[in-house]
Amino acid sequence: MSNHFRNFALWVVIALLLIALFQLFQNPGQRTNTSDISFSQFLTEVRQGNVRAVTIQQRDITGTYNSGGRFSTYAPEGANNYIDTLDSQGVTIRAEPPNDGISIWGILATWFPMLLILGIWLFLMRQMQGGGAGKAMGFGKSKAKLLNEAHGRVLFEDVAGVDEAKEDLQEIVDFLKDPSRFQKLGGKIPRGVLLVGPPGTGKTLLARAIAGEANVPFFSISGSDFVEMFVGVGASRVRDMFEQAKKNAPCIIFIDEIDAVGRHRGAGLGGGNDEREQTLNQLLVEMDGFEANEGIILIAATNRPDVLDPALLRPGRFDRQIVVPNPDLVGREKILKVHVRKVPLAPDVNLKVLARGTPGFAGADLANLVNEAALLAARRNKRLVTHQEFEDAKDKVMMGAERRTLVMSEDEKKLTAYHEAGHALVALHMPASDPIHKATIIPRGRALGMVMRLPESDRVSLSRAKCKADLAVAMGGRVAEELIFGHEKVTSGASGDIKMATKLARAMATQFGMSDELGPLLYGENEEEVFLGHSVARNQNVSEKTQEAVDREVKRFVNEGYETALAVIKTNLDDLHTVAKGLLEYETLTGDEIRDLLKGKPPVRESADDDSPPRASTVPPTGAHKPRPPANEGGWEPQPS
Structure with missing residues (x-):
């Protein structure tokens, strides 16, 4: 039922109620003063001249x-x-036709309260079912939406990467x-396909393709649509x-986000009576139970297969788990x-350069x-x-929007410039280390300044040298301040x-096996617990002595990075001043401009043809997005300074 029809029906009911009440209670004072008399008394009153007017309806x-009575x-x-x-006697006589039946208003006045109660009950039942299947008792109806060509057909050519x-x-x-091509050889099509991958990689788009x-019917539903507060509804x-x-x-x-209903049984509260587990049990039976559902292929997507x-x-x-990784x-x-099919591009746009400058981006990131x-x-x-525009949009997506309205004192600007210059140097x-993409002291997002680095190519693993270089670069800002x-x-x-x-x-110490003292072992995965509103990390699988060794190694790795950064900056202190002064003057420098500054060549700036701030005349090098961690990196994700 649409909202317009529901509102119209409500006003109709209100109007009928008002009319019924008006007809029922009009002239209440006159009706209560009417007295019943005998016919002989009526004739007596007429002969005595006490009657002014009468209304005759058959014998009434x-x-x-x-x-006035x-x-x-x-x-x-x-x-x-x-x-x-x-x-x-001169009495005014008025005659009315006979009443053929019961008045419609009388019927309405008699049955309206019952109809009103029935309508309210139906409305409440529809609200309780959450708009499920359009029926008052449609709790158990599926919320799956049937899509076809009328809703926009997607093909494999629309899915890239x-x-x-x-x-x-x-x-x-x-x-x-x-x-028949497969059945004549005894082959059976997989009943289910699980698409696994990070968010935004196009799992849903693949299913539609x-x-x-x-060119077959396509039912789409979310895993959370099965779960309700009533046991058995899912x-x-x-x-x-x-x-x-x-x-x-x-x-x-x-089924999108199937982990909402397909989680490991017995892991939650409620045991076998848990509504989510009952829903999962029914799904298991329907997929491969006593009766096989031929011709139905179930495709599910999740980023939590574990x-x-x-x-x-x-x-x-x-039967199949298909990984949909970042491109x-x-x-x-x-x-x-x-x-970019529907985007008018200028001749200077090079999509290969943009692709090289966005490592780790998923399909949704590129669309954004x-x-x-x-x-x-x-x-x-x-x-x-x-x-x-693409370069500015890339900076906004990677580093956040510029906050030029943030007022910073000269001392704060100077400190930020030397901090970022330490990272860059x-x-x-x-x-x-990865090449420098851009250094800026313009506040972006939650940072007052940052140095962005981009790998020259897609990376799938981290070397020991790369990890130590990242530690040294991370400590460069603190060393420069000191x-x-x-x-x-x-x-x-x-x-x-x-x-x-x-x-x-x-x-590096507990997962990558890069510690000589601890060796190539996995020292338990940190489990987080919520305690008094705070997330507390603990390691249950190691002894106290081993935990102390882990802490020593962590401190040693960080201190080595600090000492390396200290040695580099002390040796190149003049270069630190040069880069910091360049940042104070130009606010934003590309990697090539920083290298030119150190060679004594200042960057050449030209005014833009719009209201945006001046930019460098050279195109920024392909370089630095905030790197996304490979699958074997233990979830580490370097953050911009």
Whole structure:
């Protein structure tokens, strides 16, 4: 029921209620003063001249006395001569036709309270079911939405950057188009396919592309749509969803975020009566139970495969697990080509350069990058999106929006400039460090300044030299503050660097096997507990003696980075002053401009043709986005200073 129809029905009910009340209670004072008299008394009052007017309806007589009072009586059958008596006394006579039936208003007044109560009950029942299936008792109806070509058909050509995943899924498309090709050789199509990958890599888009390529019905639902407060509702919805799918077979059912309902059983409260576990049990039966659902392919997506129940992942249910990773350089270029189809580009836009400068970006990140560039071009009143808009949008996505309205004192600017110059100088002198993309003292996001580095190519692992270089670069800001402003003038600006360095050093000691004292062993994964509103990390799988050794190694790694940064900056103190003065003058420097400054060549600036601040004449080098951790890095993610 639409909101417009519901509002209209409500006003109709209110209007009918008002009319019924008006008809029922109009002239209440006159109705209560009416008295019933006998017919003989009525004739007596007429002969005495006390009656002013009467109304005759068949044998019902109502009238009004000269004094204003009202009366009613009933004439006997055959008594018609009283009309002459009324006429002779000058009484006003009014005749009305007979009443053929009961008044509609009387019926409405009698039944309206019952109808009103029934309507309120139906409304409350619809609200309680959460708009499920359009029926008052439709709690157990599935919320799966059936999509087809009318809702926008997606093909494999619309999904880029995941070529390996598309090859694995092409077999499902071929089976849906021609099942006999596989069945005549005894082959069976997988009942379930689990798409695993980080957020934003295109898992949902891949599922829609399978349905678009095969041109079959596509049911889409979220894992959270199965879970309700009433036990048994989720299982009922699973049954109803598969019943709908059987009627449209062959078809595809896509469950997004299946970890909401498919978590390991027994891990939560409630035991076997838990609503989520009942829903999972029904899903297991429907996928591979006593009766097989032929022609129904279940595709699910999650970024947490480690929490799924083992019974859900066994062959016969989710036979295949397809990893949808972040795209590589070639994949990012293809994704950018898909997203810029409707964007008017200037001739200087090079998508390969943009792809090289965005390592670790997922498909959703690249779509956001293109959208931000288009918005920037529109704000600058340009007809085409140029390379500069993409560079500015990339800086905004990676480092945050500029906060030029933040007022900083000269001392704070100077301290920030030397802090960032320390990071940049150490990065230039560490061969294993990533190249500098950009250094700025303009506040962006939550940082007052930052030095961004970008790898020259996609990285899938970290070397020991790279880790030590990152530790030295992280300590460069604190070292520069101490050397220039003194030990007592050190600020809290290096807190983010210290946090990143400690996290990396702990990963080197406990996960990467880079400690000579601890050896190539995994020393228990840190488990976080919530205690008094704070997250407390503890290590349950090591002894106190081993934990002390781990802490010593973490401190040693960080101190080595500190000593390395101290040696580099002391040796190149003049270069530190040069970079800091350049940052104070230009506020933002690219990696090439920093290297030119150290060679005595100042950067050349030109005014932009819009209201944006002046920019460098050279295109910033492909370099530095905040790197995303590879799968074997233990979750470490370096943060900009």
